[in-house]
């Protein structure tokens with residue numbers, strides 16, 4: 001069976017670093033998962049991610065600094081007040097410090113991402129950033145995944161030690177959520193203006209998300225001051241408005257990530273604090289370890305193995321160099 005010619009031409013142009021149009025991405029996504037066009041999108045994007053990152057992968061430790069019911073009631077979130085049975089709580093300073101120190105044990109966790117429930121007061125967010133910044137190994141970037149922020153908030157979080165931020169104007173924003181898209185976009189530009197290295201999310205992708213919705217969300221920040229993008233699925237949460245829709249299949253998600261990786265191949269970036277390059281879309285080259293006091297070690301070891309299994313030959317270190325990611329490295333760091 002021969003490959004669809006128009007799809008083949010678009011994929012070749014993306015592979016060669018040409019700009020793809022939103023309509024071209026929608027066309028590629030009109031092919032179902034696991035079809036020849038979808039498979040080629042995934043494999044070309046994988047090769048591109050390896051070549052643009054020079055075979056270097058990195059680890060981000062993710063830490064929840066505040067958890068509990070959120071009054072926003074986004075139609076998919078486990079923290080929505082109507083489905084969350086936990087009480088609002090903060091991580092203890094001593095736990096946050098300990099986790100940040102442990103992340104630095106082998107100098108290969110180069111980013112610590114702090115996540116907070118929407119509505120956490122800015123002075124508390126600043127405090128957590130300061131604690132993380134003071135406790136982490138030199139060269140570790142402190143990243144934030146907080147709610148909407150004004151220019152002064154962004155400046156004070158930068159001053160407290162954060163340099164990377166994740167934010168998203170989500171698919172269905174203002175429809176599945178009560179947050180206006182303009183507010184989300186203004187936070188993204190405030191973060192960029194304050195000097196944050198911003199990763200914009202194309203999320204939360206569910207089985208009912210149309211190709212146009214996904215592509216529009218992605219293109220709304222591509223080519224702006226945003227440095228990276230992440231393409232993330234929605235996890236079905238029973239009891240939420242969208243919870244009954246289920247989850248997108250891993251194969252379709254890989255296809256979407258692949259098409260968007262090819263659409264932004266022209267936009268490779270330098271990795272923070274290093275002379276190394278990184279793809280615009282953060283995919284398999286970044287392994288996220290979900291940290292808590294019980295699982296931090298196992299999570300870090302699993303993250304190293306994920307990078308190894310995905311074929312990355314080196315791993316980024318906090319001093320900006322990259323160490324060979326070999327079986328003996330896995331053994332030395334407890335991952336084998």
Ligand code: SF4
Nearest residue numbers: 070072073074077118
């Ligand atoms: S604002 Fe964030 S934490 Fe709150 S309900 Fe929406 S997605 Fe969940």
